[in-house]
Amino acid sequence: MMKSIDQPGVREREGLSAAVLAGGKSQRMGSDKALMSLVAGGPALLSLVLARLETVSNDVFIVANDYDRYDQFGYRVVADVHADAGPLGGIHSAVSKARQQHTLVVACDMPFLNRGLLQRMAEEPRDYDVLVPEIPGESRQGRGEMVYQTLHAIYGRTCQSVIEARIASGARQVMGLFEDVQVRTIDLSEVLQFDPELLSFFNANTPEALHAASRIVAGEGRLTGE
Template sequence: MNCLSVAIQAGGGSKRMGVNKALMSFLGEPLITRISRLLSPVSDDLFIITQETEAYQHLGLRTISDEVPNMGAIGGLLTAMAQARCDYVAVVACDMPFVSPGILKHCLEILVDNNADVAIPLTMEGYEPLHAVYRKATCLPAIREAMAAGKKRLISWFSDVKVMGITEDRLSILDPDQLAFINTNTIDDFLQAVEIAKQHPEMLPPNFD
């Protein structure tokens, strides 16, 4: 079986939320606890990338600061590749309460079977780079080169590697309710996501009352 590291990016400023959204209570547990719980079954190496390492010590996971500070999401992606203990690395955002282990498992299979470097969901909105799987050996140098050239877009280096897009027809099987890519940037987003979760009993935390 292929070893998979999973990096949860919790480095954003949560400016639109006003508070640290990763630590907000989502149905009785911090959002980042929910995400780590959902992803731990598919991960051999689960860790958090954050500038606030002390805030996440209670989770018992590795917490790592950005290798290159103040570079935004691409800086987090670089850190994920550099710090991963496995050859394959999934990177997810801390504000996606319906993150899909099934999609990540499928991405890993597609990446390995096709000898690709990136396996990534591709929707009508475009690529979902914070819900994708990467090959460390090829992606790490490509990201370093992009950053050295002043590129900050998360996908600015894709032309230098082999990318496999997971199209919507396949995603509709893995995520029939189309929830996986919902993020919670605002209080309204967060409250709406809570209500969605309540409508899906399988998405409730263990022992939820």
């Protein structure tokens, strides 16, 4: 498989796994969002995400329960054994099946992942349980609150047992995990240095969002963030 010529150093790639969660039901999209394209005849959303993760990891894999559907992409596919636990279950599958101690976890519907931001996260010393960007968004406290981007984060294998305990207790919220582990944040000012428009965190998870992403591509002539 062809590799990017501007990959980060060997330490970053060899010390970090990267997983794409593709086990969601795509209810808001109406069909499998991972297989959607931003332009006619263009690569699937999942292909864009996988290609970007290749720049920071040599252990890139897909978390999903439909092996036959995703095997076509040429990457390892691991089962989402806690599919009914939502993203928290997907994160558990990612960290438990990763070949490295830390795993970058992203969603399959994020077409504008930013290379510079991912590399910055990959270079952070790995003495944490979770490394996560924090940006303005919507939370239970309202719009504009600072929100952890839980599906654009690096999780240590130390999270595995904590997640197992939470799932066993019926907990499903990823944010609840953060109460029990050591979390380090990438703050907004640093995120903006790499991604001023915060497109890294854009989710093409509805027909309207997919159309908006297509318009971004048409207007700026790009398929992924730089």
